[in-house]
Amino acid sequence: MFSKKNAQIFFFGGTFLSFAVFIGLSWHSIAYEIPKQTNSAAITEDVVRGKRIWEKNNCMGCHTLLGEGAYYAPELTKVIERRGPEMIKSILKSPTPWGPRGRLMVAYNMSEQDANDVIAFLTWCGNIDLNGFPPKPVLSQPTKN
């Protein structure tokens, strides 16, 4: 008969085992795989400053990066590749809210240096190997002419 003691062993044993495997895999990921996959050697001072600006302004509160954030504004992982750095720089430096089709972005009015740092950060993010994310569209889109 399944007793309370068995149930207890199931809980403590299962938890300990899962936790041990989780810690082991996390160690392997962080020590060996993530540095390679993210090209961590390329994290320059500009990239770090860019990350701080990214956080200070809670960009994730509207956008997503690596697919994480708030779904209110575009996913930015590959934005440098998609839009090119010049357009992004002009949006970041704009003194009035950038509002494509009605949805407003905060006007950050950034300095040249700050905008360049954010671009460096996004460029680094864009080169991470994300196991296939974001996927390429597979269905044809109606032609826009």
Next chain:
Amino acid sequence: MKYQSQKIAYLFFALSVLLLVLQIIYGFIMGLGRLGYDEWFHDFIPFNTARATHTNLLVVWLLSGFMGAAYYIIPEESQRELVSVPLAKIQFYSFALVGVVAVVGYHFNWWEGRKFLEIPRPLDYLVVINVLTFLGLILATLYKGKQRTTTAMVLTMGLVFAALLYLPGMVWFESQTLDSYFRWWVVHLWVEGVWELIMGGILAYLLIKLTGVDREVIEKWLYVIIGLTFISGILGTGHHYYFIGAPRYWLIIGGIFSALEPLAFLGMALFAFSMYRKGGKKHPNTIALYWTLGCAITSFAGAGLLGMAHTLPSVNLWTHGTLVTAMHGHLAFWGAYGMLVLAMISYAMPMMTGRKLYQNSRGQIAFWTANIGMIGMTTALAAAGVAQVYLERRMGMEFMDAQNEISVHFLIMLASASLFAFGIVLYIIDFFKYGRPVDTPSQQVEDSFIAVSE
């Protein structure tokens, strides 16, 4: 209510429902933003402020509810008064203060800008001190108590682990991937791990009280459920590591273990219902029973099934970072933790005040309207999310073009949210009609059972 110190729970419950109202208001602000009616407040409350406020208020009102529940349950389970009521009061006021300062700070760009963990670093330290005080009071009461029940131990274990897991979120990383990696140690291991322990503990307590089933039976199954929670939930963290720059083996591990996560919630639902049927007795507080059983069912639907719907890597590749996540998030938090806190409040209020407001129909209407409203919101987000996935991800439409296509679903979302808010308002009217806890309740409310007529 057997011990006078249990009354401290009232303060936490009151804070909890007030912050819930604020959370709903910020939800409406976000909805207006999505429909493009935000020009008049965008300068003061841009979307990122509203979003940080909305999600952080959720965390704070739930934590306040959990703390209140612990202050109510632990003295009773360990059969003694709380070790210090004045310290608990200080803990309450400082907790409320930190919460208010954080939320106000978000309106002045004072935040960390990391999803769910926006609280700025100096306040993090205050949170740590606050939570240590809380845990100290709970642990000391438990230690000095006459008995240590499984229910009390599971609840306390959940609270202690939750506090420990707050710490990885306070380390700063230069790499966005590592930042995200450890942020999920807090967020995922909270809501799909240790919070489920808290949930299991509170549910077990409520079921013992409301169904009259023998404690031994309930507590045995409690161990099985929390065992399932950790076995699936810990390695299930992998579903957040699919596409953030972590190795590919997380796709397999995260896929398999997070697919098992619904089992814990299924266990919780089966557990609650079989105990309810086994009890064969009826507690007069049917409203508390509704919320308790509702929590067990809705957590399975929202956290279990809707989570399962987009957790497999082949699906998540397309849905990652879309409104599909918001769809799952709403019903999951509401079912598993929102309804749990409301169940606890519904159970404890008559005990603390000696009033039997559960005999009116307002509470029933509140239950149904809030739940139907929340299901409507979830459905609207599901429609919006699935459409977004097809238009933007599968067909390659521009982000804003796809957003404009799906904006109609946000009208439904706002309409459903209004119904939800109406239910919550009714719930809160009842809460305030109960009044404050009294020393000697005029009518002693006990866990007296009415025999069910077969």
